[in-house]
Amino acid sequence: MTRTSIACLSGLLGLAAAACAPVPVAPELPVASEAPRVTAHRAGDDLLTAGLGADGLRAAIPPAFADPAAPTAGELRRRAIWANWRGIADLAPGGGYGEVYGRLDPVPGREYHAYAHIPGARQPHRVLVQVPDAFDRDARCVVVAASSGSRGIYGAIALAGAWGLPRGCAVAYTDKGAGTGYVDLATGQGAGLDGRPATGAAREFRVDAAADRGVAVKHAHSQDNPEADWGLHVKQAATFALEALDRAFPDAPPHRFGNVRVIAVGVSNGGGAVLRAAEDGEGWLDGVVAISPNVHPGEGGRPLYDYATEAALLMPCALAAEDFDALPMARPQGAVPPAWRARCASLHAAGLLEATTPAAQAREAHARLRAAGWSDAALEAGALSVAFDLWRSIVATYASAYARTPAGGMPCGYAFRAEGDDPAQRAAWWADASGIPPGAGVALAEAHAGDGADPHVPGLLCLRRLWTGDGAQAEALRAGVAATRAGPPRPGLPVIVVHGLDDGLIPEAFSGGPYAARARAAGRDLRYWRVHHAQHFDAFLGLPALAARYVPLMPYAYHALDRMAAHLDGAPLPEDAEIEPVPRRPGETLAVEGLRLPE
Known part of the structure; x- marks a missing residue:
């Protein structure tokens, strides 16, 4: 042509x-x-x-x-x-x-x-x-x-x-x-x-700086x-x-x-x-x-939102299965990370896993992911995303994008907050940040974080329910996902x-x-x-x-x-x-x- x-x-x-x-x-x-x-x-x-x-x-x-x-x-x-x-x-x-x-x-x-x-x-x-x-x-x-x-x-x-x-x-x-x-909403700086x-008006992101005291992304x-x-x-x-x-x-x-x-x-x-x-x-x-x-x-x-929320919940536990004992990324200190074992227990307590022992719970989570279409090769590489806590960052960000919520109203109590009050760090955001916190001095905060060894499960369960459950925000999120279909x-x-x-x-x-x-x-x-x-x-x-x-x-x-x-x-x-x-x-x-x- x-x-x-x-x-x-x-x-x-x-x-x-x-x-x-x-x-x-x-x-x-x-x-x-x-x-x-x-x-x-x-x-x-x-x-x-x-x-x-x-x-x-x-x-x-x-x-x-x-x-x-x-x-x-x-x-x-x-x-x-x-x-x-x-x-x-x-x-x-x-x-x-x-x-x-x-x-x-x-x-x-x-x-x-x-x-x-x-x-x-x-x-x-x-x-x-x-x-x-x-x-x-x-x-x-x-x-x-x-x-x-x-x-x-x-x-x-x-x-x-x-x-x-x-x-x-x-x-x-x-x-x-x-x-x-x-944009640092406390100062209006972007x-x-x-x-x-x-x-x-000179800022790239035209957000109301009075909306919240966090960081708008x-x-x-x-x-x-x-x-x-x-x-x-x-x-x-x-x-x-x-x-x-x-x-x-x-x-x-x-x-x-x-x-x-x-x-x-x-x-x-x-x-x-x-x-x-x-x-x-x-x-x-x-x-x-x-x-x-x-x-x-x-x-x-x-x-993405479907399989990312699934991975954020299940993958840490699944990688604790003995199938991954030879995988260096899954055994960074030569053993299963304690947080991954804690995830298995949290999923059982939430009624998402039936098994009662840590080993059986890990096998069950692994089987659930395989049945959903994950290959073992993808799960092995997914250990990188688990280790860097990428899944939680991704789904919190995308939930807000799909549901079209403002900085002060992210779903499930999430928010982005500046770590400290360093003007030099804020001045470098444009160059240093990746576009999805945490990183570059911006943290992902959770209003509903739980106690104990696995504080992130309440928020992740909430994010997953936006895909599988009912309610106005869930409907808005699913409509946002549907609009992205190719x-x-x-x-x-x-x-x-x-x-x-x-x-x-x-x-x-x-x-x-x-x-x-x-x-x-x-x-x-x-x-x-x-x-x-x-x-x-x-x-x-x-x-x-x-x-x-x-x-x-x-x-x-x-x-x-x-x-x-x-x-x-x-x-x-x-x-x-x-x-x-x-x-x-x-x-x-x-x-x-x-x-x-x-x-």
Whole structure:
């Protein structure tokens, strides 16, 4: 479609306009009401690494601020890029980045920042376009991406930026209505467009600062259910990219859908967002690559809130079963963590487990999860999420988002609170936070925490009842989840989906697998790669025990983008693939042969 459209555009500029079919044009989708913030990044401050290079990104200590209480916009940007690279990619020595796959060469260019507005939404979402100085004017391309998880605007730089910028493509990002513009409701301080502390109308998150004394987090408290609009967020970022390119190159023919190649790519929540964008029938997208997508496929799959609340309750107990005795992540001190045993007892006391002994209770919880569709490989990798208490953070945040509750009215008595009163910590939220507390000096508080060894069970039971029970808030939450259900891609749109079979956060059996099956049943042009020995978090593979067990997914993401670009130039799409890589042995360096990338 894109190559044909470019040919037609050439005709329109010459004498052959009558022979050309109409170029698909997206309907008007307003992006920003004000001029974007434009910054140049060259000479020690590039687009891809903010001048840090490989060594700076690998440093264990974040880039410092000259004045911790008043960081500059440049300092915050550099630190945000450092944090987002380290949150997504495996940069550890021996992991293969920069040698087996990926590039970290400096990419000079300009950035265009703005707030975009979904019609009817309360809150804006951030959009960012990076335009390299080496943008290829003869083969104009845009890579559009949504941040993984609930990360800020640089949350896809390790995937979309690292693949697109060195190839001369502009890269467009959206935080898809989440991000790190936290607001301290006691002071009204949030983050402005440049990341620096701001108050009032200058803040990214337009929340009533008198509503509560805690911390407002946009994903949880926007009252927009942003996940329902992920596809529109991606489309607006792509639209903004065309506007930015017109500004960057005013002497060039206008940049429009149809004469600029647009490839959408994302991982995790970002992968779900680009699949939602793929549904759009307007023809503005040329190809889509989704990695480990958090997508609600309907029949055959399960929405995140369903299986995450189930995991938050049952998985600690299930991992205490003897089946996991040889799993280092499940026996961090050589034995079952006491808190996991306590969870078994709490579940029995709540009537959720019938067994009366700890060992039998663990086996029962394990059997319950297996019957619900969890594989042992997913449960083993899920031990990471249990160890870091991710499930509780995720379900509390998503419950508030789906039910559209404000900061002072989160379901089940949860709230986010600042830890201490450190102005320097608040000033760094925009750069340091992940978009879902706890972290960066913000804690998850529980009004109904219980006593004893397992205080979190009352809140988790309440969150689970919002999915299984009755009441106005439960109905509102389920309606919010229903609004996130994905449809098939646009007919004729090429799509590649890659999912790790050991994914313990977004299990393949609940998301990528059923989505691919439904899309192909609808006759869509989708290819699906299932990767054995791959879990959700490449960033954890710097730990030797995990590096010996799992391979990174990022090489497959870059390879899928290579294959998509080749397809758009005329090569056939790759075939479906069941990939059996060989994890590296302790002390070894990742080798390309062991990845067994599809031909």
